[in-house]
Amino acid sequence: MIALLKRDLMLAIRAGGGFGLSLAFFLIFTTLVPFGVGPQTGVLATIAPGILWLGALLACLLSLDRIFQLDWEDGTLDLIATSPVPLEGLAAIKALAHWLTTGLPLVVAAPALGLLLNLPAAGYLWLIASLLLGTPALSAIGTFGAALTVGIKRGGLLLSLLVLPLYMPTLIFGALCVVRGAAGQEALTPLLLVAGITLGSLAILPFAAAAALRVNLR
Amino acid sequence: MTLRVVDLACARGPAQILAGVTFAVAPGEALILRGANGSGKTTLLRTLAGLTPPLAGEIITAPDAIAYAAHADGLKSQLSVGENLAFWAGVFGTKDTSAAIDAFHLGPLLDRRAGEMSAGQKRRLSLARLLVTGRPIWCLDEPTVSLDAENVARFAAAVTAHLGMGGSAIIATHIDLGLPMAQTLDITQFVAKRIRADDPFAEAMG
Amino acid sequence: MNSIWEYANPRKFMATSAFLLPWVAGLAAICLVVGLVWGFFFTPDDFRQGSTVKIIYIHVPAAIMAVNAWLMMLVTSLIWVIRRHHVSALAAKAAAPVGMVFTVIALATGAIWGQPMWGTWWEWDPRLTSFLILFLFYLGYMALWEAIENPDSAADLTSVLCLVGSVFAVISRYALLFWNQGLHQGATLSLDKEQNIANVFWYPLVIALCGFGFLFLALVLYRTQTEIRARRLKALIAQERMG
Amino acid sequence: MPDLGKYAVYVLSSYAVTLGLLAAIILASIWQARRVRARLEAVESRRDRGA
Numbered sequence: 001m002i003a004l005l006k007r008d009l010m011l012a013i014r015a016g017g018g019f020g021l022s023l024a025f026f027l028i029f030t031t032l033v034p035f036g037v038g039p040q041t042g043v044l045a046t047i048a049p050g051i052l053w054l055g056a057l058l059a060c061l062l063s064l065d066r067i068f069q070l071d072w073e074d075g076t077l078d079l080i081a082t083s084p085v086p087l088e089g090l091a092a093i094k095a096l097a098h099w100l101t102t103g104l105p106l107v108v109a110a111p112a113l114g115l116l117l118n119l120p121a122a123g124y125l126w127l128i129a130s131l132l133l134g135t136p137a138l139s140a141i142g143t144f145g146a147a148l149t150v151g152i153k154r155g156g157l158l159l160s161l162l163v164l165p166l167y168m169p170t171l172i173f174g175a176l177c178v179v180r181g182a183a184g185q186e187a188l189t190p191l192l193l194v195a196g197i198t199l200g201s202l203a204i205l206p207f208a209a210a211a212a213l214r215v216n217l218r
Numbered sequence: 219m220t221l222r223v224v225d226l227a228c229a230r231g232p233a234q235i236l237a238g239v240t241f242a243v244a245p246g247e248a249l250i251l252r253g254a255n256g257s258g259k260t261t262l263l264r265t266l267a268g269l270t271p272p273l274a275g276e277i278i279t280a281p282d283a284i285a286y287a288a289h290a291d292g293l294k295s296q297l298s299v300g301e302n303l304a305f306w307a308g309v310f311g312t313k314d315t316s317a318a319i320d321a322f323h324l325g326p327l328l329d330r331r332a333g334e335m336s337a338g339q340k341r342r343l344s345l346a347r348l349l350v351t352g353r354p355i356w357c358l359d360e361p362t363v364s365l366d367a368e369n370v371a372r373f374a375a376a377v378t379a380h381l382g383m384g385g386s387a388i389i390a391t392h393i394d395l396g397l398p399m400a401q402t403l404d405i406t407q408f409v410a411k412r413i414r415a416d417d418p419f420a421e422a423m424g
Numbered sequence: 425m426n427s428i429w430e431y432a433n434p435r436k437f438m439a440t441s442a443f444l445l446p447w448v449a450g451l452a453a454i455c456l457v458v459g460l461v462w463g464f465f466f467t468p469d470d471f472r473q474g475s476t477v478k479i480i481y482i483h484v485p486a487a488i489m490a491v492n493a494w495l496m497m498l499v500t501s502l503i504w505v506i507r508r509h510h511v512s513a514l515a516a517k518a519a520a521p522v523g524m525v526f527t528v529i530a531l532a533t534g535a536i537w538g539q540p541m542w543g544t545w546w547e548w549d550p551r552l553t554s555f556l557i558l559f560l561f562y563l564g565y566m567a568l569w570e571a572i573e574n575p576d577s578a579a580d581l582t583s584v585l586c587l588v589g590s591v592f593a594v595i596s597r598y599a600l601l602f603w604n605q606g607l608h609q610g611a612t613l614s615l616d617k618e619q620n621i622a623n624v625f626w627y628p629l630v631i632a633l634c635g636f637g638f639l640f641l642a643l644v645l646y647r648t649q650t651e652i653r654a655r656r657l658k659a660l661i662a663q664e665r666m667g
Numbered sequence: 668m669p670d671l672g673k674y675a676v677y678v679l680s681s682y683a684v685t686l687g688l689l690a691a692i693i694l695a696s697i698w699q700a701r702r703v704r705a706r707l708e709a710v711e712s713r714r715d716r717g718a
Contacts, residue, residue, distance in 0.1 A: 003308020007297070014296045075290025082267045082286045083309045083351070144588065148581055152571045161567055162585065165560040166592045169599040176603060190602070197595065208588050215580040218270050231574045233662050411666040417576075418433050418510055419656040464682070465669055475671040478678050482685040525692040529685050536681040540674055639689070643696055650700040657707045660714060 001089050004080075008097035011070075022059040022102045023109055029055040030113040041118050048117035049127065049178030055113070056106040056131055057138060057167055063102050064142040065159050067094050068150040068213070077150075081217050091209035095136070095143040095202075103135030119182060126181025130194055134174040137198035140205045141166045147209035151216040169197050219283050219354045220244045221266075221386065226275035228258060228265040229414050234273055235261050237410035241403055243386045245354065248377065248400040251390040257406055259390035260288070263357045266388065273414060285353035289360060291344035295333025299324050299343055302332055303350055310351045318349035321376065338369035345376055356380065356387040362395070370395070434652045437511045441645045448645065452638035459632030467624055479537045481629055485636035487530035490558060493523025493640060497565070498590050501583035511648065513579035514655065516586065517569050518647035522640055524562035530555050550600035557596050561589050575655055 012019065033051050037043060071077045080090055110131050111124050119127065145163035149155030177190035226239040235258035243249050251259045264270045266277060267286030293302050303315040303324075319325055322342040327335065332343060341361070348356055356377075362370045374395040377387055381397070389395070413419075463481035470477035497516040504513035534552050535545050546552075568585055572578035671678050 003305050006308070007294070007301075007305045010301065011294060011296060071292075073290070074292055074294070075288055076292040076294075078264075078267075078269060078288060078290070079286065079292040079306075079347075080309060081269055082284070084282060084311060085309050148568065148585060149571070151577075155571065158564075158567055158571050161560075162564040165557055165564060165596070166589070168557060169592065169595045172596075172599040172603045193599075193602070204591070205588070208584050212581055212584050215577050215584075218577060232576065232659065233666060413659050413663055416508070417659060418435075419652065419659045460682075469672070474674050475669070475678050476674045478671075479681045482681060486685065521695075522692060525688050529688050532684045532688075533681040536677050536684070540677055643692065646700065647696050650696070650703050653700075653707050654703045657703060657710060660707075660710045664710070664714070 001085060001093055004085065004090065004093045005097055008094070009100060012097070012101040019101055019105055022063050023105050025062055026055045026059040026106055026109055027113065029058060030116055033117065044117045045120055045182075048114060048119035049123060049182060050175045051117060052110050052114060052119070052127060053131070053134075053171055053175040053178065056103075056110065056135060057171055059106055060098075060102055060135065060138040060142055061160055061163060061167075063098065064146050064163065065149070065156045067098055067143055067146040069146075072150050072216075077213070078217065081213070087210035087213045088206045091143055091147060091206040091213065092202075094146075095139045095206065095209075098143060099136050099139040103131075103139050106135060107131040119178075122184050123178050123182030126187050126191065127178045130174040130177040130191055133191065133195045133198055134170045137170045137194075137201040138167060140198070140201040141170075144205040144209040144212070147212040147216070150213070170194060173197065219280050219386070221283070221355050221388075222276075222278040223266070224276045224278065226262075226265065226277065227273040227410075227415075228261045228270065229273050230258070230261045230270075232414060232417060234410065234412055234414045236405060236408045237274070239275065239405065239408045243355070243388060245384045245386055246381050248381055248387045248389065248397045250395070250397075250400050250402045251388065251405055252392075252402055253390075253405040253409075257409055259405060260359050262405060263288075263359050263388065263390060266357050273416070279355065283353055284355045284357055285348050285351040286357045287344060287348055287359065287361065289363060291340065291347070293332045293340060293343060293347075295331060298329045298331055299335075300328040302343065303346060306347045306350045310353075312350055312352045315346075315350055318346040321349055321379065322346045322372075337364045338366065341365055341369060341373065345373065349380075354385045356385065356389075358387060358389045358391075360391055361389060362391055362393050434511055434656075438649060438652060441649055445642060445645050445649075448638050449642040452635055452642050455631050455635030455638055457635075459628050459630075459635045463625075463628035463632060467628060470625075473541065476537055476540055477625065479533050480625065481632040483530060483533040483537060484629060485633040486526045486533065487555065488633060489636045489640050490523055490526040490530050490555060492637075493519050493526060494558060494561070494590070494593070496644075497523065497586055501586040504579055505583045505587075510579075510655075511652065513583065514651035515644060515648045516582070517579075518651050519640075519644045520562055520566045520569070522643045522647070524559065524566070526636070526640070527555055527559045527562060531559065548604055550597075550604055553600050553604075554593075554597050557600075558593065561593060565589065575658065 030051060033047075034044060037047065068077060071080070081087060107128060110127055114124055114127055142163055145159050145166070148162060149159045152158060173190040173193045177187045177194060180190065181187035220242060222242045224240055227237040228235055228239070239262065241249065251262065253259050261270065263286065265272050267284055269286070292306075294305075297305070300315075303318060307313070307315045319328065322345055324343060324346055327339060327343075332340065335343065341364075345361075348358075362373055365373065370393060374397060377389070377395065377397060380387065460481055464478055467478070469475050497519050500512040500516040500519070503509045504516070531552065534555070538547050538549075538552070539545055565582060565585060568582050569578055572581060
């Protein structure tokens with residue numbers, strides 16, 4: 001299993017696609033907002049939490065279909081399925097690899113982009129905390145979606161349609177936590193709820209993803 | 219480790235392809251699967267490997283004994299030969315890959331990217347991967363496709379060595395590999411194409 | 425009474441549903457006509473909401489049936505996963521578009537009703553928004569069915585999606601309550617039957633609800649028959665192609 | 668016809684939308700059923716003739 005993680009990280013670094021793309025998208029998305037919404041810093045400050053969370057969420061979404069697609073095409077998935085590594089383990093490791101290559105960089109980049117949208121000072125701590133706790137859920141749910149649509153040609157659009165409704169609770173609680181944090185209100189409850197959803201997703205979804213993979217490998 | 223298959227029925231998607239497949243492969247033996255394209259060779263191999271659940275019949279062998287290799291050899295072009303082998307060693311839990319590297323003279327190629335290798339070299343790497351799995355029974359699907367005569371000979375020698383060490387192999391191929399202990403099984407005799415038995419939509423209804 | 429697994433075989437289901445369908449359809453028509461006509465013509469206006477209260481006879485039943493349709497799909501998906509009951513998987517596929525239409529009706533009538541009461545066409549109210557999410561779930565579910573070739577794999581994958589989707593739908597439901605306090609009035613048809621709406625409104629509403637329920641049942645039976653014939657068509661074509 | 672007062676537009680439009688959508692799903696189901704039944708009969712007759 002560790003070999004799987006090491007290989008995925010090596011591939012992400014070597015192929016260079018993994019890190020760069022999602023971060024670039026997050027940056028572009030955040031810089032586009034003022035062009036659309038207007039430069040008034042007051043407006044930007046109030047919508048900053050939501051925009052940052054949406055940017056992170058969409059950045060995760062973009063890199064989901066690559067989780068299994070490459071391994072599906074070059075036969076690695078078939079070979080791993082016949083190896084002692086259980087598919088549940090494969091799904092969990094793929095989610096972890098996706099989080100490390102996509103989720104974590106977003107958490108690191110978010111505060112810097114918060115400056116662009118002049119997020120109130122009190123919000124930064126909560127932004128980092130909620131993203132840190134929320135993005136693993138985005139990866140786990142995304143891995144499940146990727147497993148569902150791996151066998152479908154051009155399944156990327158369908159993948160987004162399936163996964164976005166599942167992202168709803170994490171987005172709601174995550175953005176709410178930052179909004180309340182930025183306004184100085186009590187933001188611990190939404191943060192704990194984000195963590196709850198993440199733990200639930202990490203516990204259940206690898207099994208659902210493995211079941212979907214088994215069906216697609218049939 | 220003998221592999222015994224008793225009255226196996228395999229399906230591809232909604233349709234059953236083969237029925238009543240029965241054979242046994244003792245250690246040191248090789249079985250060549252013959253049959254026209256689409257007659258179910260790949261389906262049979264995937265069922266033996268456990269990817270596709272069989273419709274009926276039994277596959278009697280020790281657990282974790284079968285190593286499956288298809289056309290797509292699961293090699294990452296950005297990774298070097300050594301890294302690819304190390305990865306598969308990690309997945310299958312074998313400690314060192316030196317035996318596999320020497321068996322296919324991959325020593326000089328170790329740090330070359332898999333993407334920069336010829337078809338023959340890639341095939342040698344995918345065979346080395348088979349050795350790394352450390353599993354006695356090889357299920358190979360058209361292993362010699364896109365290989366020139368010299369590499370086919372090298373492949374046959376490798377399989378013979380594997381058989382010599384008590385392994386066995388089931389190979390779907392059209393090319394005569396000249397293996398010593400090879401029996402041939404023409405699976406067209408087992409072809410029984412009809413709707414899957416568990417598909418209740420086959421017979422007429424109101 | 426032979427067990428429900430007897431209906432795993434499509435022939436038995438086709439025969440029984442052919443027998444049941446006219447009755448269920450008839451009941452649906454009667455209840456709908458009686459419920460809606462009674463509610464529309466013979467009930468007084470509400471002192472506060474005026475005549476818009478008449479929208480209750482379509483908004484509430486549609487909303488209830490939209491949720492029940494998804495629950496039915498969840499149960500049939502479970503039956504498929506556990507017992508490989510082919511007709512059950514097809515019933516889930518058949519019910520999805522009907523459930524989606526009920527959700528759209530609930531959304532549309534909710535929005536129209538909201539206009540005079542809350543002053544805007546669309547109000548991000550938790551209950552109305554949860555129906556928007558339910559609509560997205562239906563869309564995703566149906567899209568997944570269409571995207572997959574092999575019917576058995578499609579049934580397996582959509583069942584997994586339905587199971588996981590249901591968990592997240594419930595979480596979203598409560599996340600929305602957390603996110604925005606509601607304008608929506610309390611439960612209209614709560615079972616403990618304390619008088620939250622006057623009896624004169626209550627009877628036609630229950631009849632209209634039965635009407636919607638029977639209509640859902642009739643549509644699902646009818647569409648499941650079509651799904652079974654479509655599956656048989658696919659099997660025959662596959663057989664022909666095999667030669 | 669009851670006097671719907673100033674809300675007539677809303678009440679009537681919501682009933683229209685509902686009945687319209689219900690009619691749509693019913694007609695779509697019937698149309699789809701007919702199409703599948705026709706193609707099935709075609710294939711089955713072809714099969715019986717051929718068999």
